Amino acid sequence: MTHGQTPSDADWRRALTRFVTAITHTRELGLEVLEVTPEVTTMRLPWCDDLLGDTARGLVHGGVLTMLLDTACGSAVLPALPAPEICPTLDLRVDHFRPGVAGRAILAEARVIRVTESVVFTEGILWQEAGRPLARGIGNFVRLGPRNTPDGFAEALFAEEDDHA
């Protein structure tokens, strides 16, 4: 991305990849950003046995789904704002439709529903097999505003692209 330009979807995909790579927990689990538009962000959590919540029955830990929805919804917030701001999770609600099963990646799609002066409202959905959702999440994020966002946050998100521009 060159200065003064609106980031493209590809710029945002690289920026959110940097964002989830800077999060120790999701970096170690190998979370990938697949696609980003101002409205929708898609991610993929590759399978590893540490995601299990019940070894005997081979079921995914429900908390993995909550963690993934928090990450996907929290990331989707950034491209929906006029400029990147730090937005911590205010609250999160997760409905578990069916258990996740061992051995398959988990996909996440997060969508920004509405941005107000102080809050960003989001929704997310997870699946392993298309058309068979595992869980739905509703997450609200607080806008801390430019004043409480560290200097250089936006630059850090897009730094690599600037170097190549």
Next chain:
Amino acid sequence: MREGFDNVEWLARTRAEGDVEAWLALVPYARRIGVSAVSDDPQGEGLLFRLDPREGNVGNVLLPALHGGVVAAFMETAATLDLMLATRAPRLPRIVDISIDYLRTARVVPTLARCSLLREGRRMGNVRVCAWQESEAVPVATARLHFVLGDPAEAGA
């Protein structure tokens, strides 16, 4: 004896012994984030759970702070295991929903949680969880969860 939540005898025995560590051994994600049960609660008001402040649980390196989703996974683990001990008979809880409110930044220090079973019906249970770091009076997050209370004999089929 084969270990597993779907083994009725194993579940009944570990439950009678209050062997939460045996249960945690079968929950890989809880082990990864470092959940343990704290037995000696000085107030003697039941079981406490603890989340280890490990590097892999960080969600914001600038602050630094724990990942909110990891805190939620910790609270869900605590609620599930606490429920398995607290029900009238051995049950296999299956989560229906969780709602979590983040009250303060969770720093990278030990986090504790206490659960209360607000209702045990024939099919459903409602659990409230409070998580804190420095003092129980200053919670970092609260959550409420619904579980279906499964029959362990049916799960073992």
